[in-house]
Amino acid sequence: xxxxxxxxxxxxxxxxxxxxxxxxxxxxxxxxxxxxxxxxxxxxxxxxxxxxxxxxxxxxxxxxxxxxxxxxxxxxxxxxxxxxxxxxxxxxxxxxxxxxxxxxxxxxxxxxxxxxxxxxxxxxxxxxxxxxxxxxxxxxxxxxxxxxxxxxxxxxxxxxxxxxxxxxxxxxxxxxxxxxxxxxxxxxxxxxxxxxxxxxxxxxxxxxxxxxxxxxxxxxxxxxxxxxxxxxxxxxxxxxxxxxxxxxxxxxxxxxxxxxxxxxxxxxxxxxxxxxxxxxxxxxxxxxxxxxxxxxxxxxxxxxxxxxxxxxxxxxxxxxxxxxxxxxxxxxxxxxxxxxxxxxxxxxxxxxxxxxxxxxxxxxxxxxxxxxxxxxxxxxxxxxxxxxxxxxxxxxxxxxxxxxxxxxxxxxxxxxxxxxxxxxxxxxxxxxxxxxxxxxxxxxxxxxxxxxxxxxxxxxxxxxxxxxxxxxxxxxxxxxxxxxxxxxxxxxxxxxxxxxxxxxxxxxxxxxxxxxxxxxxxxxxxxxxxxxxxxxxxxxxxxxxxxxxxxxxxxxxxxxxxxxxxxxxxxxxxxxxxxxxxxxxxxxxxxxxxxxxxxxxxxxxxxxxxxxxxxxxxxxxxxxxxxxxxxxxxxxxxxxxxxxxxxxxxxxxxxxxxxxxxxxxxxxxxxxxxxxxxxxxxxxxxxxxxxxxxxxxxxxxxxxxxxxxxxxxxxxxxxxxxxxxxxxxxxxxxxxxxxxxxxxxxxxxxxxxxxxxxxxxxxxxxxxxxxxxxxxxxxxxxxxxxxxxxx
Numbered sequence: 039x040x041x042x043x044x045x046x047x048x049x050x051x052x053x054x055x056x057x058x059x060x061x062x063x064x065x066x067x068x069x070x071x072x073x074x075x076x077x078x079x080x081x082x083x084x085x086x087x088x089x090x091x092x093x094x095x096x097x098x099x100x101x102x103x104x105x106x107x108x109x110x111x112x113x114x115x116x117x118x119x120x121x122x123x124x125x126x127x128x129x130x131x132x133x134x135x136x137x138x139x140x141x142x143x144x145x146x147x148x149x150x151x152x153x154x155x156x157x158x159x160x161x162x163x164x165x166x167x168x169x170x171x172x173x174x175x176x177x178x179x180x181x182x183x184x185x186x187x188x189x190x191x192x193x194x195x196x197x198x199x200x201x202x203x204x205x206x207x208x209x210x211x212x213x214x215x216x217x218x219x220x221x222x223x224x225x226x227x228x229x230x231x232x233x234x235x236x237x238x239x240x241x242x243x244x245x246x247x248x249x250x251x252x253x254x255x256x257x258x259x260x261x262x263x264x265x266x267x268x269x270x271x272x273x274x275x276x277x278x279x280x281x282x283x284x285x286x287x288x289x290x291x292x293x294x295x296x297x298x299x300x301x302x303x304x305x306x307x308x309x310x311x312x313x314x315x316x317x318x319x320x321x322x323x324x325x326x327x328x329x330x331x332x333x334x335x336x337x338x339x340x341x342x343x344x345x346x347x348x349x350x351x352x353x354x355x356x357x358x359x360x361x362x363x364x365x366x367x368x369x370x371x372x373x374x375x376x377x378x379x380x381x382x383x384x385x386x387x388x389x390x391x392x393x394x395x396x397x398x399x400x401x402x403x404x405x406x407x408x409x410x411x412x413x414x415x416x417x418x419x420x421x422x423x424x425x426x427x428x429x430x431x432x433x434x435x436x437x438x439x440x441x442x443x444x445x446x447x448x449x450x451x452x453x454x455x456x457x458x459x460x461x462x463x464x465x466x467x468x469x470x471x472x473x474x475x476x477x478x479x480x481x482x483x484x485x486x487x488x489x490x491x492x493x494x495x496x497x498x499x500x501x502x503x504x505x506x507x508x509x510x511x512x513x514x515x516x517x518x519x520x521x522x523x524x525x526x527x528x529x530x531x532x533x534x535x536x537x538x539x540x541x542x543x544x545x546x547x548x549x550x551x552x553x554x555x556x557x558x559x560x561x562x563x564x565x566x567x568x569x570x571x572x573x574x575x576x577x578x579x580x581x582x583x584x585x586x587x588x589x590x591x592x593x594x595x596x597x598x599x600x601x602x603x604x605x606x607x608x609x610x611x612x613x614x615x616x617x618x619x620x621x622x623x624x625x626x627x628x629x630x631x632x633x634x635x636x637x638x639x640x641x642x643x644x645x646x647x648x649x650x651x652x653x654x655x656x657x658x659x660x661x662x663x664x665x666x667x668x669x670x671x672x673x674x675x676x677x678x679x680x681x682x683x684x685x686x687x688x689x690x691x692x693x694x695x696x697x698x699x700x701x702x703x704x705x706x707x708x709x710x711x712x713x714x715x716x717x718x719x720x721x722x723x724x725x726x727x728x729x730x731x732x733x734x735x736x737x738x739x740x741x742x743x744x745x746x747x748x749x750x751x752x753x754x755x756x757x758x759x760x761x762x763x764x765x766x767x768x769x770x771x772x773x774x775x776x777x778x779x780x781x782x783x784x785x786x787x788x789x790x791x792x793x794x795x796x797x798x799x800x801x802x803x804x805x806x807x808x809x810x811x812x813x814x815x816x817x818x819x820x821x822x823x824x825x826x827x828x829x
Contacts (some may be wrong), residue, residue, distance in 0.1 A: 050449050050458075050503060050529075122498040124661050130496065131653035132568065134489035135482070140645035141635075143481035147465070148233065148473045148631040151240050154443055154466040154511035154518075155185055161444035164465065164508050167484060168448045172491030173506065176448040181360045181521045183352050183443045184369070185514050188243035191379055192433035193221040193307060195389055196253070218392070218428070221385040226336040230328035231632045233470040239627060240469055242380055243436070244291070244308075245342035245514040246353070250377030252305045253431045255424040256281040258393055260400060260407050262294030262308075264785040267301060269403055276423055278302030281430050283389055283422075285410060286310045290594070290787025292343040295374045297785070305432040306378035309386035310339050313411025316617025321414050327628055331620035331637055335384035340468035340625045343374050344515040347782040349774040350598055351520030354440075357774060359525035360517075366440075377434035383412065390417040392428055397421040445518045448506040450490065452660070457502040457757065458533040459659045460606075461486070461652065462519060462596050463540050464512030471630035474545035474622060474638055476512065479612065481642075482543040482649040483508065489653050502535065502660045509596050512541075513625075519596035520603075527604050535757050536659055536667075537600035537608040540652055544644035545622045545634070546615030547572050549580050552589040552597075552790070554607035554780070555675035556760060560666040561609060564654045571643035580651065592790030593782035602777045605761035607667070611651070613644040664726045664749060667756040669715035669826065676708045676819065679779065679792035686800050687808070704812050707819035714826040722752050755826055762822035765814060769795055770807065778811075778818050 122130075152160050161178050168176040195218040223242050227235035257277060260266040262284035270277060282298040286308055295306045312319050315333055324332040344353065352360040353372035390412060400407040400419040409419035424430075446465075452458075463479040471477075487506055490498075511517025523530060536557055553561055566581040575582070591601050597608035615622050620637035623629050639645060658666045680701060687697045725748055728734075734741045764776040775781045781794040791797055793815055799807035 050451065050455065050505070122493060122496045124657075126496065127493050127498055127657055127661065128567075128654060130493045131486075131489050131657055132650050134492055135485040135646040135649035135653070137642040137646040139488070140481040140485050140649070141642040143484045144473055144477055144634065144642065144645065145631055147477035147480050148471045148634075150233075150236065151238055151470045152465060152467055152472070153187070153240060154514050155183060155441040157466060157510065158442075158444055160465055161446050161508070161510065164446045164480075164484075165448075168446070168487055168506065171484075171488045172494045173448040173450060173487060175451070176446065176506075179445045179447050179522065180442045181352070181445075181511075181518070182362055182364070182440050183360055183511055183514075183517050183521070184354045184366070184438065184440050185511070185517075186243075186246060186436040186438045188241045188435070189437050190433065190435040191223055191241070191243065192431065193223060193379060193381060193385070194431045195219040195221075195392060196429050196431055198427040215429075219388040221381055222336070223338075223379070223381060223385065224336075225338055225382065225627045226334065228328050228334075228628075231628060231630050233630045233632070234627045236470050238470075240340075242338040242340055243434075244340065244378050244380060245468075246292070246344045246373040247295075247378045247434055247436060248374050248376055249434055249436045250305065251431075251433045252281065252377060253429050254279055254281050254304050255422070255426070255428070256283050256307070256389070256393075256430045257303075257397075257422045257424075258283045258390065258400070258419065259298070259421075260403075261285050261288035262298065262306075263288045263406075264293075264297055265406060267297050269407070270421070271301075273398060273403070273421075275397065275421055279304060280423055281305040281307060281432055283386070284308045285314070286339055287314050289783075289785060289789075290346050291341050292345050292374070293347065293785055293787050295343045295376065295378045296345050299374055299376045303376065305376055305430075305434075306374075307381055307386075307389070307430070307432065308339075308378065309381045309383050310337065311386075311410035311412065312383055313409070315411065315621045316619075318618065318621050319411060321411060327621070327623065327633065328636070333383075333621040333623065334626075334628055336382045337623045337626040337628055338380050338382045340380055342514050343378055345372050345374075346515060346593055347784055347787045348372065348772045350516040350593065351524065351774075352517055353515070355521070355524075357524060359521045361525070377432055379432065379434055387412060387415060387417065389430070390419065391415075393420040393422045393424060394418045395420060396425055397423060443510040443518060445510055445522055446508040447522075448487065450494070450500055450504040452500040452503040454502050456533045457535055457665075457753065458505060458530075459502055459535050459538065459656055460505045460507060460530075460600070461538045461540075461656055462507035462509055463543075464509040464518065464596055466510050466513050466518075467629075468513055468625045469627050469629065471627065471633075473631050473634035474629050475542045475624065478543035478545060478634070478639070478645055479540040479648075480508070480543075482540060482645050482652065485646060485649040486653045486656075489649070500660050501663075503533075504656065504660055507596075512596055516593075516596055516598050520599040523599035523604055530600075530604050530606060531761060534600075534604075534606045535665060537597055537606050538652060538656055538659075539595055539597040539608060539610045540612055540648060541595040541610060542612045542614065543648040544613040544639045544642075545629075546613055546619045546638065547644065548614050548616050548619075549584045549611070550589070550614045551587075551609065551611045552591055553609040553611075554591055554601060554760065555672040556607040556667045556669070556756070557609050558588055558671050559668040560658050561611065561651075561655055563666075564658060565651055567654060568647060568650050571641075571647055580647065590790030590792060591780045592786070592788050594788040598782070601760075602775050602781055605764040605777060607760045609655075612648055613639075662726075663729050664722045665753045665756040667759075669718045669756070669759060670712075672759070673708065673712040673715040675792075676711060676779070680704055680708055683793050683796050683800070686797055690800050690803065700809065700812060703816045704819065707816045707823065711819050711823040711826075714823050718752070718755060718826050721748075722756070725749050725752060759822065759825070762825050763818055765795075765818060770798065778815050
């Protein structure tokens with residue numbers, strides 16, 4: 039496909055198909071008569087005209103150029119690889135990733151700051167390293183992104199001096215306010231943590247936060263969820279004109295600020311409460327980092343406050359790539375207009391204690407309000423507002439610029455140019471470290487790519503095309519991946535089989551998986567082949583130690599544009615922590631190489647293991663003749679999601695008979711989809727068996743042609759199935775999200791919502807919208823069933 043925007047597709051070649059097979063089967067062809075040769079030529083011409091577009095540059099069509107055999111010979115069997123068979127490839131991918139090398143890559147990536155738009159040297163290093171590994175077609179693809187960088191900040195608790203009647207603002211000369219507490223707004227420099235004291239370490243700040251200087255009373259608003267704010271309104275707690283003091287957790291931080299802004303609040307301060315750290319807390323007797331596994335009291339979670347569930351990517355170019363000269367849009371729809379800053383619980387402690395006795399206590403609200411983990415330090419978790427003689431001065435100074443950002447893209451061209459598997463991880467981090475997020479994934483990615491390079495050297499030639507992507511700008515709002523998908527969406531939708539994402543590769547011992555239903559089976563089958571580093575029982579696999587939970591695809595990492603915008607089935611996986619693990623210092627200076635080596639993954643064995651899993655999942659999708667996808671799992675998912683939507687409708691006050699009636703058309707559509715999905719998978723299994731048995735004589739070329747046309751058709755249906763669930767107009771109020779089955783929750787951000795149009799209409803008590811979205815979903819599921827049925 040010709041593309042004048044960037045040179046990326048120049049390395050995704052529509053090249054001559056390799057000869058994967060020997061020529062011994064052609065030894066008798068010369069004895070075939072001229073009439074038979076003409077007949078074969080005629081039929082071959084029909085097949086070529088059927089499968090191959092006339093324009094060699096056109097790969098935007100779903101049926102793009104490929105024949106499943108060499109132009110020189112009809113294969114006696116398939117797939118047999120020149121120089122390296124599939125078992126040999128698997129062996130390389132399972133044994134090459136090395137913990138010590140992963141440690142080396144981690145040490146490089148975490149040795150200095152690498153904010154989005156400020157890590158060109160790492161992009162160049164990554165590209166050159168991949169080329170050294172054997173991925174010669176590696177290049178840097180850049181975009182001009184709109185982001186902010188910190189200039190200054192302040193947070194002070196101010197109190198009126200005694201006997202003062204002066205009501206002048208605290209920042210005027212006539213003011214009679216005094217500083218009760220001045221927040222440090224930085225993390226302690228630790229001798230045991232080398233990156234915590236770098237001279238060029240990044241200050242604490244929020245991505246896409248608004249500049250501002252506000253002084254106002256403040257209110258403790260729990261997690262700042264939509265439900266929390268509704269509870270405060272019902273309790274007649276005054277919010278307008280106040281600053282929100284918010285706990286991290288529950289929902290994406292940008293949505294906390296968004297809701298506070300909508301309710302007239304003038305600023306937001308967000309802290310991490312140790313009550314959310316599980317069992318490993320100072321209160322429970324654990325020493326704090328670096329002496330022990332509990333949270334360091336000065337730890338601060340940086341992060342983006344973009345309204346992620348409404349539209350990711352560069353907020354000035356919604357729906358199209360941020361290339362030089364691209365038109366720029368206003369940003370009010372996507373980022374806050376009130377200032378916000380993150381703080382440590384050490385800095386939050388005086389603010390929380392100053393609210394003691396003012397307003398109701400959190401314990402007087404519902405079960406979602408449980409105070410926090412600082413009660414043993416004298417915090418009563420009162421709501422406030424703070425009294426008239428106590429206010430916060432919040433200062434946030436940010437510089438907004440449009441600056442280059444760099445993705446690194448590597449390509450291994452396969453025999454089939456219109457069947458592509460994309461693998462990705464982001465490089466950028468909020469801090470100098472980022473040992474867990476994202477550079478445990480980056481280190482594992484390098485080991486995976488090194489493994490594929492060794493396979494290439496051993497003679498492997500992939501059947502499907504492979505694309506590797508090291509994204510920039512993920513932390514601000516999935517910038518690098520979103521802009522890339524927006525630029526290449528015609529090609530991606532025509533070619534891409536799956537997107538395999540690893541963000542946090544390892545920060546604990548527990549395997550975690552989010553997956554589109556089409557990809558669940560291939561991942562679960564794969565982890566049963568990989569030895570677990572957690573060998574409590576000899577010879578355990580990762581599957582043996584896994585809890586079996588598969589999360590719904592939401593947002594929060596680079597799969598979002600693939601799954602929710604382009605309709606490409608995706609996964610996100612890695613090894614994570616639990617309530618008994620060492621506390622992970624998310625987006626803090628202490629997400630460092632030293633923390634990782636001591637607490638997160640000593641020995642870096644989980645880094646190597648996720649590289650093995652990642653590579654083997656990719657290999658199954660790249661090399662197996664019939665795509666390893668499951669339409670039946672998709673149908674099972676749809677049945678669960680409809681039941682969940684019905685339950686929500688019942689909880690909203692609708693009687694069961696009414697719910698059954700309004701959901702009946704959608705249930706019928708899902709039932710039909712289930713039947714045709716089972717037929718699709720059965721046909722795929724039968725074709726796989728025929729290829730494996732390989733009992734068609736070489737001279738029955740017409741049967742081979744028929745078999746390959748059937749394989750082609752089944753694979754095309756699998757490849758394009760996820761796209762059938764896209765709705766061009768998008769979700770109500772957030773049209774960037776096109777998928778009718780999966781989206782991030784409107785007011786959660788990270789967590790996935792299923793049938794989001796229906797569920798949001800129910801939440802809004804909008805019956806017309808509920809009926810409309812059930813109608814939309816029914817029509818789309820019906821069309822998906824027709825797509826699978828089509829002969």
